[in-house]
Amino acid sequence: MTRVGIDELDFLEFYEANPSNFPLELQELIQMNNVGELERRKLGFTAAHPRQNSMTELARILFEAGQHWPDPNYRFSEKDEQILADRLAVPEHFSILELEIFKAIVGPASHELLTLLWHRTQRLKKDWWQHREMQVLLLWLGAIMDHDMTLVDRLETDLDVWFTNYRMNTRMVEFMPNWQYGHVVARWLRHPTVHNENKVHHIIADLRTMGVETDARWFELMLARTRGSQIFHNLNLIDHPKQLKLARTAGEVVRNRRQYLGVSRSDVAVAVSESSLGRFENGRTQLSAASMLQLCGDLALLPSQILTLPNRIDEHIPGEISLRSVFRQVTQIQTFGGNNDDILNLIHQFTTQLPGMPKSIVVIQNFVLRSAAGVEPNSDEEMRQQALQILVRLLQMNNWGALETHATEELTTWLSPEQLTMLFEKGKRVILKHPLTVGIDYYFSGLSKAIAQVVDHYSPNVGRTMLAQFKWVLTIPDPTPMRWQAAGTWYLANYVLAPTTANKNLVERYVHASLRVGHPDAIDHLKKLWLKRVPENFINDCVTAYRE
Structure with missing residues (x-):
């Protein structure tokens, strides 16, 4: 993989294409309340796993939670809550699977389950803070949906410090709209005025206007639960603590993962014998590619995670x-x-x-x-020659990975407007066809730079042609932060090329939407990108004019 430039997350679309694999990407189906597709995915998984085990039980809980998400009266049974508590007993394990589980369960979860998971996050070391922040954020949203204001206040104390200092941790930018939504809803619950309720609806409306339908629908579903829900208790929940185990080999990663998820060797020994799996876990043999792929699907791992799953309790960090x-x-x-x-x-x-x-x-x-x-x-000419060679390669590929999306951002400095148009039009087709493409943020960051570069260094006619070609960035259905920023770049470039009152109003409306929705990062980005092309206080004046 490393030799041919493949990233571990490049496997995600490949993994999800097989319905027999444990689902790792149900969230969009849940957010859009796509019950029909959830049922199809569920049938594919259950048909491939007729024998009940801890993973089939976990999948059942996830599918049911997804199908019943908008119902504020839907709750987990005590048995199911215990399963969830036992499967989430090691907060250091917070990769794709755990994030998926958290998103699905925080609405129906009891006060006791939310509190237990929160207490577990507090043992995380500072190096894990980005994972702790995500976990606490989702638990906080669950408490908000239950009107559990005592728990909301306790969690918000931590979150307020993290999110008001988002510049210190760029990974938090992706979750800023969730923080902003929760912050506004919590204010409405504390002070239930029409004005405060309307602020919630304004966030959803702004997201929808910008084409971010997944987030808009996600917030609508959470709001529906918030309206009809209340605190739910499960006093029989038991904490079964577990510790993170060190793994230094692929076999040890598999063994630890299997034990952590409560799966026996016989449960996953389908494509390989139970004895062969035991020898693999103990480092005495290897598995074939086919066996490894099936094992990944049973243990909710992308293939490369078996080799690169981080172990953060010593300096040995694969990956x-x-x-x-x-x-x-x-x-x-x-x-x-x-x-x-x-x-x-x-x-x-x-x-x-x-x-x-x-x-x-x-x-x-x-x-x-x-x-x-x-x-x-190298010289500029050598860099341009390399850039052109890379461009030709990218234009010939119909499926991009992390290597290609990273390249798009860095190519912008070295390509002509015509070449940039070919590059980003190709990228648009790739990401629309493959929405799980890794590094989409880098693609949109590159597009922002490309628009600014063309407007800054070429004639107004060339700049207008560029903007006309990429007006789709204003409505393309992608929720990533850099896509939001790219839309702002478009609006500001439009104003630079034609500084009319109408175009200024479009920029101001965008800045206000960014503040309302929770994208102050986009404003920071625009200030840096357009420092030399707009009056010093142009964007600051738009910010000052904002009224909540």
Whole structure:
């Protein structure tokens, strides 16, 4: 995978295409209340797993929660709550599966289950804070839906510190609208005026206007539960504590995962014998690719997670070899004033970590990382030639992964307007056809840069052509933060090219929607991107004019 530039999350669409695999992407179906598709997915999974075990029980709970989400009277049985508590006993395990479970269960969960899960998050070390923040946020939304205001207040104390300092943790940006929605609903519950209720509806309306239907519908479903729900108690819930176990091999990851999920070897020994699975877990044999893939589906793992699942209780952290992780490290070094030698050493370590990596892959990875860090050693002409070669490759591919989406952001500096148009039109087709494409945020960040670059360096006619070509960014159904920012870039570029009162009003309306919905990050981004092209206080005046 590393040799050919594949990221572990590149497998997500491939994994989800097989209905016999444990579902890891039900959230959009739940948010849109797509009961028919949920039922189809459920039938596919249950047909492939006729024998009952802890994973089939967990899948049953998830499907039922999804089908009954809008019903404020739907609650879990005591048995099901105990299953959920036992499956979520290790807060350090918070990957795709755990996030999916949290999103599905926080509405129907009892006060005791929400509180138990919250207490577990408090043992997380500082390095895990981004996971703790997500867990506490979702539990807080569950408490809001139950009008459990004592618990709401306690959780909000933590969240307020984290989310008001979102610039210190960029991963939180994705969840800012959830924080803003919950904050407004909590205020309405404390002070139930018509004015405060209307603020909730304004958030949903702004999301819908910007094409973010998944979030708009998600908030509508939560609001429906909030209107009709109340605190629900399960006094029989028992805490069965577990500890994170260290795993240093693929077999140990599988064994620990299986035990954590309460699955026996006989439960998952379908494509491989029980004895072979035991030998694999103990490091005495390997599994075939087919057996490994089926094992992943039974244990809710993407294939590469067996090899890269993080173990954060010592310095042995598999998975730090992916482009995504190195890209984040490079940008962090640059952001916090590190020197170029540290960046170059990191890039060298990454691109030479395995022998036999194809030169074409190494060239792209080097280009992406060096361009992101601003340490390009080559001449402008050499960089443009490399950029053109990478562009040709991307245009020939109908399925992009993390390598390709990262490349789109860094290509913008080196391509002409015509080439940029081809690149981002191709990207649009890819992400519409494959919405689980990894790194869509980087694609939209690149599009923002491309629009600003063309408006800044080319004639107004070329800029207007660019804007006309990409007006779809205002309504494309993608909820990622950078897509929201790209829409703001479009509005501001439109004003720069034609500074009329009407276009200024569009920018102001966008800024107000960003503040209302919970995207202050977009405003920060626009200030930096358009620093030299608009009056100093132009965006600040729009912010000042905002009235809640």
